[in-house]
Amino acid sequence: MIILKSPQEIEKIRASGRIVAGAIEELKTRVRPGIRTKELDKIAEEFITKKGGIPAFKGYRGYPNTLCISVNEEIVHGIPSERILKEGDIVGIDLGVLLDSYYGDAAVTLPVGHISDKAKHLLETTEVSLYRAIETAVIGRRVSDISHSIQSCVENAGYSVVREFVGHGIGRSLHEDPPVPNFGEPGKGPQLKEGMVLAIEPMVNAGGYDLEVLENGWTAVTRDRSLSAHFEHTVAITRNGPLILTMI
Ligand code: MF3
Numbered sequence: 001m002i003i004l005k006s007p008q009e010i011e012k013i014r015a016s017g018r019i020v021a022g023a024i025e026e027l028k029t030r031v032r033p034g035i036r037t038k039e040l041d042k043i044a045e046e047f048i049t050k051k052g053g054i055p056a057f058k059g060y061r062g063y064p065n066t067l068c069i070s071v072n073e074e075i076v077h078g079i080p081s082e083r084i085l086k087e088g089d090i091v092g093i094d095l096g097v098l099l100d101s102y103y104g105d106a107a108v109t110l111p112v113g114h115i116s117d118k119a120k121h122l123l124e125t126t127e128v129s130l131y132r133a134i135e136t137a138v139i140g141r142r143v144s145d146i147s148h149s150i151q152s153c154v155e156n157a158g159y160s161v162v163r164e165f166v167g168h169g170i171g172r173s174l175h176e177d178p179p180v181p182n183f184g185e186p187g188k189g190p191q192l193k194e195g196m197v198l199a200i201e202p203m204v205n206a207g208g209y210d211l212e213v214l215e216n217g218w219t220a221v222t223r224d225r226s227l228s229a230h231f232e233h234t235v236a237i238t239r240n241g242p243l244i245l246t247m248i
Pocket residue numbers: 056057058060061063068077094095096105106199
């Protein structure tokens with residue numbers, strides 16, 4: 001069941017999303033060769049708590065941390081650790097906040113120092129696919145129009161879209177209906193209506209789309225160990241068009 005949100009509720013999600021975006025901005029200034037992923041997690045947790053929010057992932061299905069930090073061939077759900085980031089890595093940072101009973105959720109993939117042109121192109125393509133998808137999120141279109149726009153953008157660039165993880169509705173729960181796959185034929189699935197709020201999150205592999213989950217039960221990596229990138233925004237469908245809620 002898809003829960004439509006009132007303008008007041010959308011404002012609450014936006015308030016939560018502002019904290020998400022603020023934390024990401026802070027992390028952008030801190031990501032560099034030599035930093036441990038655990039340190040980034042601590043920075044984010046302190047930022048969120050200081051703003052009155054609650055880290056949304058910590059404790060979710062037993063997840064141990066504030067951030068998911070996924071490096072290089074890690075797709076999503078990497079667990080912060082003593083790992084030290086090094087020049088040339090790409091680091092996916094995924095972050096959710098609960099504020100006043102509403103969730104915001106966003107992700108970016110950042111370069112660590114100087115990265116290869118190949119890695120840069122993967123990041124750019126994944127981010128562009130997200131913004132194309134957001135442009136598609138207008139009243140009257142269907143969920144799979146979003147999916148299709150991501151898939152065509154990504155595959156035209158010679159990359160592949162992950163199948164096992166999808167975007168989602170969001171509001172009083174972190175994950176609500178509808179699922180928002182990053183692939184599929186256009187014109188299918190629920191019609192987009194005013195008041196829908198969706199977390200759109202393309203996960204893009206430089207090689208094949210197959211993945212495996214590591215022994216820790218969380219970290220998804222590309223099966224062929226190719227690089228992977230992830231970008232996400234929480235977006236409201238409004239009569240004035242798509243509204244990105246995870247912005248400062
Ligand atoms: N942003 C991701 C999602 O929307 C991560 C949540 S998984 C968690 O599904 F368990 F780490 F919280």
